[in-house]
Amino acid sequence: TQLLEQSPQFLSIQEGENLTVYCNSSSVFSSLQWYRQEPGEGPVLLVTVVTGGEVKKLKRLTFQFGDARKDSSLHITAAQPGDTGLYLCAGLYNFNKFYFGSGTKLNVKP
Amino acid sequence: ETGVTQTPRHLVMGMTNKKSLKCEQHLGHNAMYWYKQSAKKPLELMFVYNFKEQTENNSVPSRFSPECPNSSHLFLHLHTLQPEDSALYLCASSQTTSGGQETQYFGPGTRLLVL
Numbered sequence: 180t181q182l183l184e185q186s187p188q189f190l191s192i193q194e195g196e197n198l199t200v201y202c203n204s205s206s207v208f209s210s211l212q213w214y215r216q217e218p219g220e221g222p223v224l225l226v227t228v229v230t231g232g233e234v235k236k237l238k239r240l241t242f243q244f245g246d247a248r249k250d251s252s253l254h255i256t257a258a259q260p261g262d263t264g265l266y267l268c269a270g271l272y273n274f275n276k277f278y279f280g281s282g283t284k285l286n287v288k289p
Numbered sequence: 290e291t292g293v294t295q296t297p298r299h300l301v302m303g304m305t306n307k308k309s310l311k312c313e314q315h316l317g318h319n320a321m322y323w324y325k326q327s328a329k330k331p332l333e334l335m336f337v338y339n340f341k342e343q344t345e346n347n348s349v350p351s352r353f354s355p356e357c358p359n360s361s362h363l364f365l366h367l368h369t370l371q372p373e374d375s376a377l378y379l380c381a382s383s384q385t386t387s388g389g390q391e392t393q394y395f396g397p398g399t400r401l402l403v404l
Binding site: 188219221222223267277278279280281282 | 293329330331332333334345379380381392393394395396397398
C-alpha cells in the first residue's frame with residue numbers, strides 16, 4: 180500500500196483551463212513538498228508546506244496543506260502548455276524520510 | 290558543471306554484466322540519495338548518505354551496492370540485475386538530512402534497461 184495517493188493519475192486539458200491535483204494520506208506528515216518533473220529530467224521542487232491549513236502561491240499555482248497535515252492540493256489557474264509535466268507530492272514522515280506519491284501526469288494542449 | 294550531474298544518462302546491460310552509475314553534486318551539500326523511479330510506481334528511496342556515512346538502506350537487494358567516497362560523489366554499483374530492475378535511477382543531494390524543510394536537488398537520472 181502507498182502512503183500517499185495522488186489523483187488523478189492523468190489529466191489532459193486545454194490551455195486556459197483550471198485544474199486541481201490531490202495528494203491524500205491517512206498518515207500525518209511533518210511537511211509536504213510538491214515537485215514537477217519534465218521528461219528526461221529529475222524532479223524540481225516547487226514548494227514546501229509545513230503548517231496545517233497553510234496556503235502558498237507561486238504565480239498561477241496555489242498549494243494548500245490540509246488542516247490535519249494528512250493531505251494537500253495543487254491548483255493551477257489558466258493552465259499553459261509550459262505547465263505540462265509530472266507533478267509529484269512528497270510527505271516528510273516522522274521528520275525523517277520523504278515518501279513520494281506516484282504522480283499526476285498533466286498535459287496542457289495549446 | 291552546476292547542480293547534480295549523473296552519468297551515464299542511458300544504460301543497457303545484460304543480467305550478467307557489472308556496471309556503475311555515477312552521481313556528482315556541485316552544490317557543497319553533505320547528503321546524497323539514490324532513488325528508483327519505475328513506471329506507475331512512486332519514487333522509491335534506496336539509499337541515503339550523510340557526511341559520507343550510509344544512514345539509510347531501504348531494504349534494497351544486495352545486487353545494488355552504493356559507494357560514497359566523499360560528499361560530492363555517489364556511485365551505485367550494479368551486478369547480476371533482473372529485468373524488473375529496469376527503471377530511471379535518480380540521484381539527489383541536500384545540505385544535510387535534518388528533514389523539515391530540507392530541499393533535495395535531483396539529477397537528470399540514468400535510464401537503465403536490463404535485458
